[in-house]
Amino acid sequence: MRRLLGPRMLPLAATGLVVVLLYLAAGAKFHDSNWFTYRVLRDLVVNNGVLGVLAIGMTFVILSGGIDLSIGSTVAFVGILSATLLGQGWSPPAVITLSLVCGVALGALMGWLVASFDLPPFMVTLGGMFLMRGVTLLINDSQIAITHPTYLASGKWPIHPAAGAWLIALVVALYLLHYTRFGRNIYAVGGSEQSALLMGLPVWRTKVAVYACCSLFAAFAGVAQSFVSLSGDSTQGVAQEMDAIAAVVIGGTLLTGGRGYVAGTVLGVLILGLIQSAIIFANINSWWTRIGIGLLLLIFVLLQRAIQQRVDRQ
Amino acid sequence: MAQPPQPSPESTPLLSMTGIVKQFPGVRALDGVDFQVRRGEIHSLMGQNGAGKSTLLKVLTGVYTRDAGQMLLDGRVISPRSPLEAQGEGISTVYQEVNLIPDLSVAENIVLGRQTQRFGFIDWRAARRQADAALARLDLQLDVSASLNSYSIAIQQMVAIARALDEECSLLVLDEPTSSLDQQEVARLFGVLRRLRDDGLGIVFVTHFLDQVYQISDTITVLRNGRLVGEWPAAEFSRIELIARMLGRDPASLTEAEAGAAPPSPVAAAEAARLVAHQLGRRGQLQPVDVEVGAGEVLGLGGLLGSGRTELARLLFGLDRADSGRVELAGRAVRRGQPRSAIAAGMGYSSEDRKVEGIIPELSVRENLILALASKRGLWRRLGRAAQEALADRYIQALGIATPDAEKRISELSGGNQQKVLLARWLAAEPSLLILDEPTRGIDVGAKAEIMALVADLKARGMSVVFISSELEEVVRSSDRIMVLCDRAALGELRGESKTEQAMLARIASAHQEVSGG
The missing domain is CATH 3.40.50.300 (P-loop containing nucleotide triphosphate hydrolases)
Structure with missing residues (x-):
């Protein structure tokens, strides 16, 4: 409890409180509807599982002080690749493995460019974004249905594929970030790259691995997406990287790097999801979701700055 | 292979740099400099602007590579090409600005990169114990799970030293560590340095504060214009001689001069000062x-x-x-x-x-x-x-x-x-x-x-x-x-x-x- 209310965990606890309050407030407004049902909570997790995985991957990059704009395109690429190869008779394990390998390869390439040539991550991953979207459209510029029995059977799984993917991603990320040297080096590089170098930490290796990791999570999200939508769609995931960035920032991770938690990112995704659900329940124009997220993002950034300044002054 | 006869460890210096040359375009920053540090010694490196102090330190800590000369640590030839390699050889450096990660905990800053792992998991309890032990060497007790930036710069400086010591170093280089410390904090740092010296560590100390040089050092080496002026035991090296050597003047002519400067006094100007x-x-x-x-x-x-x-x-x-x-x-x-x-x-x-x-x-x-x-x-x-x-x-x-x-x-x-x-x-x-x-x-x-x-x-x-x-x-x-x-x-x-x-x-x-x- 003391740790939870300490200066480092306080922002996270506050964000958690916001999630609960938001949920209760929406419940008070829609008390005559079925807001307080298992179904709503289940949909909240299921509908945001893919974004949840993406945002977790994004947390790695942002913690290291970088950014990755290519993840939305990677989701589309994996979807189209899976649908095409499954249609040609590939087995699901082979397709999934290839997808993940492609993700790691793309991420490692971008990480190598960022780390070796000191290029701005924004530009490198913007390049990656166009590249992956282009390759996707080259393979197929429309939608391909997936009819493989394994995929069709996923509806009968004990856990929804999107929810399962989110859970797996969360456990893996918690382990990597908090219980491995690699994870701690990410925090160090994001906190102060110069210091990390002088402390003798493997900065180059960490940076490359961070981007590889993020793209791996993105490819994994793409696999989950193809199970959920049972199709590959070349327009999938447009601007989804922006949602992921918003979730990470709302979750309390500093865009400058070095400070933040995966758990916060999960809360950030839940907040975005709650806004969306509430707006659907209120039956108003869905563009209000965007407006809501936009305003919330600005408020959260301000709030974080205020909390940060208080902590720093102590 | 026959070993050459080794002199007894007491007489071999811990660090021995001989004939170090470092050339930059248009400048010879170091011109055949010799520098020696013995075990259990605090050695001040002195010099004016452009004397070559910082270049020598950078050669020593692997930031620059030397163009000529030899560097021996514990009798072994070393040529570090990065701060990391220098650390591996046992040379740790504490810089003027604290080079740690302010957002991470004290414990983590000490063990970062060297965490104990069990079954693929970092053992956080061992990390805290390791940090406590490292700080105990400096007679320091801190809440090691608090973040580093909740402590003063002086304490952060100590944490940096604790990290350096935790790295099995035999030579500690302190580059202007006192420039942002107040007097009490400096006294505390010096207490720590004396203990470390008595434990047999070699310490290289650089500062602009002449007073501190005499408080802490056993030996003083003076550089001027990229050349070695000389090395003196601090106790036998008068302040006026040190200053004269740094400025390249003849000490004999200075010692005769009267120290009779007027005490601080307001200007006795007839009209009001501008x-x-x-x-x-x-x-x-x-x-x-x-x-x-x-x-x-x-x-x-x-x-x-x-x-x-x-x-x-x-x-x-x-x-x-x-x-x-x-x-x-x-x-x-x-x-x-x-x-x-x-x-x-x-x-x-x-x-x-x-x-x-x-x-x-x-x-x-x-x-x-x-x-x-x-x-x-x-x-x-x-x-x-x-x-x-x-x-x-x-x-x-x-x-x-x-x-x-x-x-x-x-x-x-x-x-x-x-x-x-x-x-x-x-x-x-x-x-x-x-x-x-x-x-x-x-x-x-x-x-x-x-x-x-x-x-x-x-x-x-x-x-x-x-x-x-x-x-x-x-x-x-x-x-x-x-x-x-x-x-x-x-x-x-x-x-x-x-x-x-x-x-x-x-x-x-x-x-x-x-x-x-x-």
């Missing part, structure tokens, strides 16, 4: 001083590098915000930390670092020249092009700036001429007080003489000047009075008969004796 600064100071930068400069008077600031000369200039001009005292120019109060206010009151400051803080290389001579004036006049009273050109031509003539025309890019001029443009910049703004910080650094002899003549001319025309130079002789020649500074505090004033280079050095040296004796 510049009055009362108890001006800033924690960690300058102890409060009183400064007065009359009309048509040149006040020289004398002292070694790091003595507080530039710090005083920056406080006067408001580049750094003073946390005590006030400044008045011609009866007008200058607002703290606001150079614009200083300029409006009639002050000008030509900074020490011409390249970084002075010229704007891409602009022409004319554009560089009108900058201060334009800023003084403000956005709405722009100077017409014709007026600008006339002004530029006038100063090019008056100061003898060697340029074909006013439109030439300033970066294409020589150092001396750039300096003249900077002077012209301030002169064009017609200040009543001009601060010149190292106006003669890095320019040729002829240009130096011209700048000095210009200072005399300004003085004759009634301008007040604060003159700073590392060349004590220049300060003596061009100033009416000299304020002597040392270790970030004013020591007193020299004027009239006593205003000599010898007296200035004696004053600096004797101040140290008084402080450490008392």
Whole structure:
């Protein structure tokens, strides 16, 4: 409890409180509807599982002080690749493995460019974004249905594929970030790259691995997406990287790097999801979701700055 | 293979650098320097600007690679090519700025990169124990799970040392670790260093504070102009001799000089002084001083590098915000930390670092020249092009700036001429007080003489000047009075008969004796 209310965990606890309050407030407004049902909570997790995985991957990059704009395109690429190869008779394990390998390869390439040539991550991953979207459209510029029995059977799984993917991603990320040297080096590089170098930490290796990791999570999200939508769609995931960035920032991770938690990112995704659900329940124009997220993002950034300044002054 | 006979470990130095050469384009930063550190010794490395101290440290810690010479640690030849490799050899460095990760916990900052792992998981309890043990070596007890930035800079510095020691180091290099510490914190750090020395560690210590050198060191090595001047046991090396060696003077001629400088006293000027600064100071930068400069008077600031000369200039001009005292120019109060206010009151400051803080290389001579004036006049009273050109031509003539025309890019001029443009910049703004910080650094002899003549001319025309130079002789020649500074505090004033280079050095040296004796 003391740790939870300490200066480092306080922002996270506050964000958690916001999630609960938001949920209760929406419940008070829609008390005559079925807001307080298992179904709503289940949909909240299921509908945001893919974004949840993406945002977790994004947390790695942002913690290291970088950014990755290519993840939305990677989701589309994996979807189209899976649908095409499954249609040609590939087995699901082979397709999934290839997808993940492609993700790691793309991420490692971008990480190598960022780390070796000191290029701005924004530009490198913007390049990656166009590249992956282009390759996707080259393979197929429309939608391909997936009819493989394994995929069709996923509806009968004990856990929804999107929810399962989110859970797996969360456990893996918690382990990597908090219980491995690699994870701690990410925090160090994001906190102060110069210091990390002088402390003798493997900065180059960490940076490359961070981007590889993020793209791996993105490819994994793409696999989950193809199970959920049972199709590959070349327009999938447009601007989804922006949602992921918003979730990470709302979750309390500093865009400058070095400070933040995966758990916060999960809360950030839940907040975005709650806004969306509430707006659907209120039956108003869905563009209000965007407006809501936009305003919330600005408020959260301000709030974080205020909390940060208080902590720093102590 | 037959081992050569090894001398006993007591007699081999821990570190032995011989004939180290480091060449940069156009400069030989190190020219065959020898440097030795023994076990259980705190060794101060001293020298003025450009002596080669920092280059030598960078060669030692793997930031630079040497061009020639040999480096032995514990009898082994080493050639570190990065700070990481130097650490692997047992050379740990603590820098002036704390190079740790402020957001992570103290424990993590100590064990980062060397965490104990169990079954692929970091063992956080072991990490905290390891950190506690490392801090215990320094007699320090902290809550190691609190984040580093919740502690003072001094404690953070200690954590950096604890991390360095946790790395199995045999040689600890401290590069100006005390510059942001107060006296108590310094005392605490020194206590730790003495313990480590008694444990047999070799410690290299670099600082600008002469006093601290004598408090802590066993041995002093002096460098000058990239060459070794010599190595002395601190106890047998008098302060005046140290200063003389750093400046390249003959110590014999100095010891005879009388230390009889006037004690700090207010100016007994008949008319009110033009510049009055009362108890001006800033924690960690300058102890409060009183400064007065009359009309048509040149006040020289004398002292070694790091003595507080530039710090005083920056406080006067408001580049750094003073946390005590006030400044008045011609009866007008200058607002703290606001150079614009200083300029409006009639002050000008030509900074020490011409390249970084002075010229704007891409602009022409004319554009560089009108900058201060334009800023003084403000956005709405722009100077017409014709007026600008006339002004530029006038100063090019008056100061003898060697340029074909006013439109030439300033970066294409020589150092001396750039300096003249900077002077012209301030002169064009017609200040009543001009601060010149190292106006003669890095320019040729002829240009130096011209700048000095210009200072005399300004003085004759009634301008007040604060003159700073590392060349004590220049300060003596061009100033009416000299304020002597040392270790970030004013020591007193020299004027009239006593205003000599010898007296200035004696004053600096004797101040140290008084402080450490008392």
